[in-house]
Amino acid sequence: MLHLMKSEFIKLRTLRSTLTATIVLIIFPVAVTVLSAMFAKNPNETMVIKVLVNTGMVSLLLCGVLGVFAIAQEYSQGTIRITFAATPLRMKVFIAKALVISLWIVASVAVLEGVGLIGANYALHSRGFDFGVMYHATPGIDSAWQVLFAFGAVCILFALVGFALGALLRSSPGAIATLILVPLLVEGIVTGLLIAAFDIDISRKTPFTAAIRAVQVEPDAARWGLVGYFSLWCLVITVIAALLMKRRDA
Amino acid sequence: MINVEHLTKKFAGVTAVDDLSFTVSPGHVTGFLGPNGSGKSTTMRCMIGLDHAQGGTTTFGGVSYSKLTQPLHRVGTLLDAGNAHSGRSARNHLMWLAASTGISKSRVDTVLEQVGLSEVSRRRVGKYSLGMKQRLGIASVLLGDPEVLILDEPVNGLDPEGIRWIRELLRDLAKEGRTVLVSSHLLSEMALIAEELVVIGQGKLITQCTVGEFTARYAKQWVRVVSPQVQNLISLARAQGATTSEENDAINFYGVTAKVLGELGAQAGVVFHELSPQTGSLEDAFLDATASSVQYHGTQVEGMAR
Numbered sequence: 001m002l003h004l005m006k007s008e009f010i011k012l013r014t015l016r017s018t019l020t021a022t023i024v025l026i027i028f029p030v031a032v033t034v035l036s037a038m039f040a041k042n043p044n045e046t047m048v049i050k051v052l053v054n055t056g057m058v059s060l061l062l063c064g065v066l067g068v069f070a071i072a073q074e075y076s077q078g079t080i081r082i083t084f085a086a087t088p089l090r091m092k093v094f095i096a097k098a099l100v101i102s103l104w105i106v107a108s109v110a111v112l113e114g115v116g117l118i119g120a121n122y123a124l125h126s127r128g129f130d131f132g133v134m135y136h137a138t139p140g141i142d143s144a145w146q147v148l149f150a151f152g153a154v155c156i157l158f159a160l161v162g163f164a165l166g167a168l169l170r171s172s173p174g175a176i177a178t179l180i181l182v183p184l185l186v187e188g189i190v191t192g193l194l195i196a197a198f199d200i201d202i203s204r205k206t207p208f209t210a211a212i213r214a215v216q217v218e219p220d221a222a223r224w225g226l227v228g229y230f231s232l233w234c235l236v237i238t239v240i241a242a243l244l245m246k247r248r249d250a
Numbered sequence: 251m252i253n254v255e256h257l258t259k260k261f262a263g264v265t266a267v268d269d270l271s272f273t274v275s276p277g278h279v280t281g282f283l284g285p286n287g288s289g290k291s292t293t294m295r296c297m298i299g300l301d302h303a304q305g306g307t308t309t310f311g312g313v314s315y316s317k318l319t320q321p322l323h324r325v326g327t328l329l330d331a332g333n334a335h336s337g338r339s340a341r342n343h344l345m346w347l348a349a350s351t352g353i354s355k356s357r358v359d360t361v362l363e364q365v366g367l368s369e370v371s372r373r374r375v376g377k378y379s380l381g382m383k384q385r386l387g388i389a390s391v392l393l394g395d396p397e398v399l400i401l402d403e404p405v406n407g408l409d410p411e412g413i414r415w416i417r418e419l420l421r422d423l424a425k426e427g428r429t430v431l432v433s434s435h436l437l438s439e440m441a442l443i444a445e446e447l448v449v450i451g452q453g454k455l456i457t458q459c460t461v462g463e464f465t466a467r468y469a470k471q472w473v474r475v476v477s478p479q480v481q482n483l484i485s486l487a488r489a490q491g492a493t494t495s496e497e498n499d500a501i502n503f504y505g506v507t508a509k510v511l512g513e514l515g516a517q518a519g520v521v522f523h524e525l526s527p528q529t530g531s532l533e534d535a536f537l538d539a540t541a542s543s544v545q546y547h548g549t550q551v552e553g554m555a556r
Contacts, residue, residue, distance in 0.1 A: 007350035014342040015335065078333035079343075081300055082390065085327050086350045088299050088316040249301040 004087060004096035008070075012104055018069055022108050025062035029055040030116040037123035048120040049144050050217045052113070053151050057212065059112060061180060063105050063155040067162025068175040070101045075170035081250050090246045098163060098238070105159045109152045150223050151215045157227075157234045158211070164234070164241035183208030207233035251275055252297070252398060252429055257306035259289070259296050259453075266292045268453040270306070274431045274446075276397075279424045281444030281461070282433035285540050289453035290433045291329065294402055298327055310398050322351045322394030328401045331383040336376030340367055340386050343375060347390055361389040366415075380407030388416065398429040405439055417443050441532040451540045461532060468539040469530030473503045473511055476524035486514045500524065 012018050032055040037048055074080040087093050158179075165175040187206040194200045203209065204221070207230050213219055214226035252274035259267040267289045274280045284290045295301040297308040298315045307314060310325055318324045334343045344358045362368045365385040370378075375386065384407050391399055399420075405413050420443055424430045431448075434440050440447075440461075447464050449456040457464065477483060480501050484494055492506035503511060508527045515522055530538075 003352045004350055007346045010342065010346040010349055011338075014338050014346070016337055073335065077335040078330055079335055081295075081329060081333050082347060083350070084300055085298050085325075085329075086322050086347060088318070088321060247302070249295070 001092065001096060004092060005100050007086075008096050008100040009104075011074075012070065012100060015069070015073070017073075018066060021062050021066050021069070022104070025059040025066075026108055026112045026115070028058050029053075029112060030119060033116045034119040034123055037120035038127070043124060043127075043129060046217050048117070048124075049147050052116050052120075053147060053215045053217065056112070056151055056155075056215070059109075060155055060158045060211075060215075061183075063108075064158040064162030064165075064179040065176055066104065067101055067159035067164075068166040068172055068179065070097055070159075070163050070166065072166035072170060072172040072175050075166075076172060084250045091242065094167070094242045094245055098160060101159050101163055102156050105156050106152065109155045113148050113152070146223060147215065147217055150227055153227050154211045154215050154230065157230055160238055161234050164238040167241035167245050168237075183212065251311055252400075252431060253307075253309045253312075254293070254297060255307050255309075257293060257296055257303050257308060259292055259301060259303045266453050267296060267303070270450065270453060270455055272448045272455055272458050274429055274448070276427050276429040277424060278445040279420050279430045279432055279443050280446045280448060281440040282431055282448050282450075283437070283440065283536055283540075284433075284450040284456075286435075288450050288540070290450065291402055292453075293450070294327070294329060294400055294431075294433070297400065298325065300329075320351045320394070322347070322353070322396065324394075324396055325398040325400065326391035326394060326396035327399075328384075328387040328391045328404055330402065331380065331387040331406065334375045334383065334386055334390075337374055339372045339374055340378070340389075341371040343386065344389060344393060348393055351394065353393055357393060357395075361392045364392060365389040381409055381412050384408055384416075385412070388419075396428070399423060399431070401430075401432045403434055404432060405434060405436055413439060437533040437536050438531070449536070449539055456539050464539070465529060465532055465535045467535070469532070469535035470504070470538070471530070472528050473506065473508045474500050474524060474526045474528050475503060475511065475522065476500045477515070477520055477522050479518070479520045482518050483511065483515055483520050486518060487511060490514070502528070 029052055033048060033052045036051045037043060040047060071080075074083060083093055084090060162175065162179050165178050166172065169175045169178065187209055191201070191203045191206060194202055210226045211230040213221065214223055214230065219226065254273070255271050257267050257270040258265070270289070270293060282290055282294075292301060296303040296306075298321075310318065315321060315325065334340070341358065341362065344361065345355065347353075348355070348358050359368070362371045365388050367382065367385055367389065370382070375383065378386065384404060388401075388404060391401065401420075404416055404420075408416060417439070420430055420432060432440075432443065434443075444461055446458070446460050448458045449464070457467070459467070474497070475483060476499060484501065487494065487503055487506050487510075490506055490510065493504045495502045495504070508525055512522070512525055514520075515525070
């Protein structure tokens with residue numbers, strides 16, 4: 001398994017598309033957060049975290065895109081045949097890929113959060129504000145660490161959903177379109193239609209919406225319950241993708 | 251040794267490979283021939299488990315591909331030279347493949363040198379010509395130093411120097427005792443590389459034999475005669491049941507041997523300027539053998555040949 005993981009890591013780090021997506025997913029929220037800390041008129045203790053996770057929505061989607069790249073490009077470029085010829089046990093390949101993309105996201109999000117917080121802290125201190133961003137629980141608000149860990153977990157889950165969609169659709173454009181359209185459009189449309197037609201509100205049950213609610217600084221439900229709910233969806237789609245990958249011709 | 255037994259593969263009810271059985275022995279190159287759409291590539295994919303066969307088995311030295319430990323060291327396959335990410339360099343392409351089974355970096359450099367890509371190994375594959383991609387594909391086959399090699403159309407896109415290189419490489423690998431199965435549409439090339447042939451049509455085995463046996467069995471044989479008294483000879487030969495056709499200044503006799511024609515000529519006082527037995531090429535034999543299995547026919551368009 002270690003050989004396979006090393007192989008998958010080489011695949012990720014030797015593609016320009018992967019590196020570009022990773023750099024953007026780190027730089028965009030970091031830049032906005034640090035700029036906010038530098039120029040906000042009345043910075044308060046939750047502002048930095050709020051800006052970081054809100055601009056991190058772009059990073060969430062890019063994590064999903066990276067997940068798509070990890071597998072769908074192999075199908076579109078034909079390298080999946082070489083991969084399976086080298087390792088006929090496809091489930092091992094699937095697990096190695098999922099582990100490596102997860103570790104890649106963990107490292108990227110750690111850099112994103114670390115650099116974002118340190119940069120923001122530095123900016124705030126240089127302006128004479130004497131509080132740090134590592135605030136602690138106040139009534140109705142989790143500690144900053146809870147938000148940051150939840151954000152990291154949801155980033156990994158988005159990557160795994162992207163990976164599963166890539167394995168299912170075997171096409172980068174198709175998987176990326178699905179990954180972007182479902183949370184941004186489809187869930188909202190379906191929810192709206194169901195309310196209009198049947199007066200049924202599923203807005204609190206849609207998976208991507210749950211994931212996005214889970215990373216709010218002040219979530220409207222138990223944070224880790226929302227993460228768990230999205231994990232279940234992620235698990236289902238990943239298992240289906242794994243089974244189909246094993247069954248289908250390469 | 252490759253042993254394919256009763257391999258069957260269907261796509262949406264269409265049988266691509268139909269109860270196909272053959273063996274490939276070590277020590278020589280075996281050619282895998284068949285018209286377009288005859289199931290050669292599908293067979294190769296099924297052999298290594300990329301496509302799931304509905305029936306039959308393939309074993310390599312008695313072991314199925316999925317049960318091979320470190321298959322790159324046992325079986326090297328080149329199914330499509332284009333199976334490399336266009337955005338990755340050739341060296342990195344081989345690096346991830348090597349890493350998947352613990353092959354060293356030095357081996358990557360060795361095979362790059364062997365296929366002549368060392369100087370361009372850091373260039374992205376997308377900028378490679380088809381011939382260079384073929385060389386990269388062959389490098390990936392050689393990476394694990396396997397005892398069995400399966401190559402689908404390995405000379406596609408290669409220049410004459412490249413074709414000669416791969417011909418000699420495959421022969422040398424076979425001489426080392428490896429098992430080499432090669433498919434190609436270039437029958438003249440196959441005649442030079444292969445000693446044994448597996449010929450299929452519409453997914454079924456047509457024959458498995460040596461190249462010599464194949465041409466003897468399927469290629470036309472005739473006798474070419476150049477003579478000032480050829481009309482006398484034609485009459486005598488036709489009386490023996492032979493048929494004839496004209497070819498420039500010569501007459502071709504079918505259904506009669508050179509020996510018989512020589513004796514008939516001697517009895518009739520015919521002077522021969524040429525009396526030579528002829529055998530059709532591997533291409534002729536292949537076209538005859540697979541005539542009833544060809545799925546896709548071209549037609550001549552009037553005026554296009556000018």
